[in-house]
Amino acid sequence: xxxxxxxxxxxxxxxxxxxxxxxxxxxxxxxxxxxxxxxxxxxxxxxxxxxxxxxxxxxxxxxxxxxxxxxxxxxxxxxxxxxxxxxxxxxxxxxxxxxxxxxxxxxxxxxxxxxxxxxxxxxxxxxxxxxxxxxxxxxxxxxxxxxxxxxxxxxxxxxxxxxxxxxxxxxxxxxxxxxxxxxxxxxxxxxxxxxxxxxxxxxxxxxxxxxxxxxxxxxxxxxxxxxxxxxxxxxxxxxxxxxxxxxxxxxxxxxxxxxxxxxxxxx
Amino acid sequence: xxxxxxxxxxxxxxxxxxxxxxxxxxxxxxxxxxxxxxxxxxxxxxxxxxxxxxxxxxxxxxxxxxxxxxxxxxxxxxxxxxxxxxxxxxxxxxxxxxxxxxxxxxxxxxxxxxxxxxxxxxxxxxxxxxxxxxxxxxxxxxxxxxxxxxxxxxxxxxxxxxxxxxxxxxxxxxxxxxxxxxxxxxxxxxxxxxxxxxxxxxxxxxxxxxxxxxxxxxxxxxxxxxxxxxxxxxxxxxxxxxxxxxxxxxxxxxxxxxxxxxxxxxxxxxxxxxxxxxxxxxxxxxxxxxxxxxxxxxxx
Numbered sequence: 350x351x352x353x354x355x356x357x358x359x360x361x362x363x364x365x366x367x368x369x370x371x372x373x374x375x376x377x378x379x380x381x382x383x384x385x386x387x388x389x390x391x392x393x394x395x396x397x398x399x400x401x402x403x404x405x406x407x408x409x410x411x412x413x414x415x416x417x418x419x420x421x422x423x424x425x426x427x428x429x430x431x432x433x434x435x436x437x438x439x440x441x442x443x444x445x446x447x448x449x450x451x452x453x454x455x456x457x458x459x460x461x462x463x464x465x466x467x468x469x470x471x472x473x474x475x476x477x478x479x480x481x482x483x484x485x486x487x488x489x490x491x492x493x494x495x496x497x498x499x500x501x502x503x504x505x506x507x508x509x510x511x512x513x514x515x516x517x518x519x520x521x522x523x524x525x526x527x528x529x530x531x532x533x534x535x536x537x538x539x540x541x542x543x544x545x546x547x548x549x550x551x552x553x554x555x556x557x558x559x560x561x562x563x564x565x566x567x568x569x570x571x572x573x574x575x576x577x578x579x580x581x582x583x584x585x586x587x588x589x590x591x592x593x594x595x596x597x598x599x600x601x602x603x604x605x606x607x608x609x610x611x612x613x614x615x616x
Numbered sequence: 617x618x619x620x621x622x623x624x625x626x627x628x629x630x631x632x633x634x635x636x637x638x639x640x641x642x643x644x645x646x647x648x649x650x651x652x653x654x655x656x657x658x659x660x661x662x663x664x665x666x667x668x669x670x671x672x673x674x675x676x677x678x679x680x681x682x683x684x685x686x687x688x689x690x691x692x693x694x695x696x697x698x699x700x701x702x703x704x705x706x707x708x709x710x711x712x713x714x715x716x717x718x719x720x721x722x723x724x725x726x727x728x729x730x731x732x733x734x735x736x737x738x739x740x741x742x743x744x745x746x747x748x749x750x751x752x753x754x755x756x757x758x759x760x761x762x763x764x765x766x767x768x769x770x771x772x773x774x775x776x777x778x779x780x781x782x783x784x785x786x787x788x789x790x791x792x793x794x795x796x797x798x799x800x801x802x803x804x805x806x807x808x809x810x811x812x813x814x815x816x817x818x819x820x821x822x823x824x825x826x827x828x829x830x831x832x833x834x835x836x837x838x839x840x841x842x843x844x845x846x847x848x849x850x851x852x853x854x855x856x857x858x859x860x861x862x863x864x865x866x867x868x869x870x871x872x873x874x875x876x877x878x879x880x881x882x883x884x885x886x887x888x889x890x891x892x893x894x895x896x897x898x899x900x901x902x903x904x905x906x907x908x909x910x911x912x913x914x915x916x
Contacts, residue, residue, distance in 0.1 A: 356824050367722030370715045370795075371737040377752045377792060378741040380762075384755065392755050395762075434653040441649030449643070453650060455905070460661050462901050464853025466870040467890050470877060471664025494660035497653050555745040557856050558870075562878075575747050579860050583754060591748040598743045 385588035403589035420571040427492040427553035432546045435500025443508045461498045465558045473562040483565045492553040500545035507541025540608045547601045672887035684888035701869040705851035708790045712847050716798040724806040742796035750857045753789040781863025789861040798843035805839025845904040849897050
């Protein structure tokens with residue numbers, strides 16, 4: 350009897366802590382959304398009046414719009430480059446000998462675990478020599494390196510669940526290696542590749558530290574402008590921009606979840 | 617290609633050496649496929665860091681010396697930076713464990729479907745820009761922000777608390793950013809623990825608490841450890857949140873490196889700090905690899 354009581358208390362205690370932690374995680378993330386519709390000229394919560402003035406301020410500002418354009422173009426290009434390169438790399442590593450694979454895996458995971466400030470400072474000095482600071486090319490190259498590990502990791506875990514005999518069968522029936530890869534293997538791990546692409550896009554779009562150093566002037570990214578603006582004051586326009594960024598992130602997350610669901614439904 | 621050739625080879629009684637050279641050529645092809653990605657990472661991540669590290673061994677006059685490292689140990693400012701960085705990283709990691717472990721355990725005991733829905737509360741922040749979340753905390757924690765105003769209207773405090781632009785703010789913001797990094801590996805590990813083992817322990821006469829501590833907890837340790845190392849490494853080199861929520865009062869290693877370069881243009885000193893940070897991070901990664909296995913990241 351005593352044990353049952355104890356278990357109930359333990360269970361209640363867990364529920365209270367678990368719920369509180371979940372709210373701690375989600376509420377601050379979403380609180381900028383109602384604030385962005387405030388009509389007041391300063392930040393307030395809860396908002397007392399409703400307006401689109403901060404969205405108007407965002408969408409009519411030439412500076413913010415140019416930064417948004419730079420960020421979106423950089424994210425699209427990063428995704429377009431990192432996804433095929435990462436997929437090929439994952440395929441290559443999956444098929445190589447275990448020794449090469451384990452060495453290469455540690456190497457390609459480095460951009461995630463090395464402190465990003467070091468990459469930023471290093472890239473900044475390298476670009477200074479090459480004249481790539483404040484250029485779109487520079488941003489895209491650096492973001493591609495950061496995004497690659499995400500593509501490689503997701504595609505490799507996809508390949509792990511894929512029965513390679515299918516590709517061998519295609520090849521024994523006369524398909525060339527490249528043809529078998531493209532028509533048999535790639536469609537099977539399509540979901541992992543798409544997930545990797547989403548991750549690459551978000552990685553580039555949300556990246557702050559490298560952008561802070563290597564982007565600027567005409568080619569400043571939105572995160573760089575936001576960071577600089579936040580250092581000075583709490584501009585409510587940022588609430589509107591943040592809401593847009595949250596919508597992009599959540600859409601990507603929903604995309605990945607939908608992919609995951611259709612994948613399990615297929616099986 | 618190779619298989620077809622291997623068949624032909626066997627047919628014409630060509631032997632092992634053909635197969636072997638074929639195999640070697642094939643493994644080179646695979647390596648070749650990986651090269652564009654690997655080279656990009658080498659050029660963007662390894663080359664600059666290597667070059668930066670070499671800078672740290674030259675003094676202002678351009679001579680080889682350990683001056684930059686000596687200064688790290690002599691200068692009170694740099695020592696303070698290291699102490700603060702470690703203190704904050706440890707506090708953040710401990711708070712993340714205290715919040716994350718009960719959360720994961722609670723989720724593990726839920727039915728799969730409900731747990732999957734509740735995990736959205738972890739994934740949405742995880743996918744949301746660090747900058748956006750830091751901004752939200754700046755607003756929440758400011759002098760006339762919602763936290764101060766509700767505490768005051770509840771009569772708990774009379775004066776607004778100084779929550780942002782200091783150490784408290786940095787720690788609250790960092791915990792919020794880092795928590796998902798602890799929760800995700802820990803929850804994945806806990807999900808894989810066979811609940812029957814715990815039930816068996818209880819069936820054999822253990823108290824539920826005893827079963828938890830002696831059966832469940834030890835089996836969750838690999839995931840917990842992976843989460844701890846991840847949070848600690850990321851905290852050591854974290855820049856954005858302490859830079860904004862610390863309001864200049866909190867100087868962690870990453871900010872010190874950035875300001876040493878952008879404000880003082882002292883590349884030698886900055887790269888020496890960078891090398892120390894890198895070695896700390898690599899030591900952690902090595903430890904994580906030993907205990908958890910980095911290649912686990914590549915599996916489901």
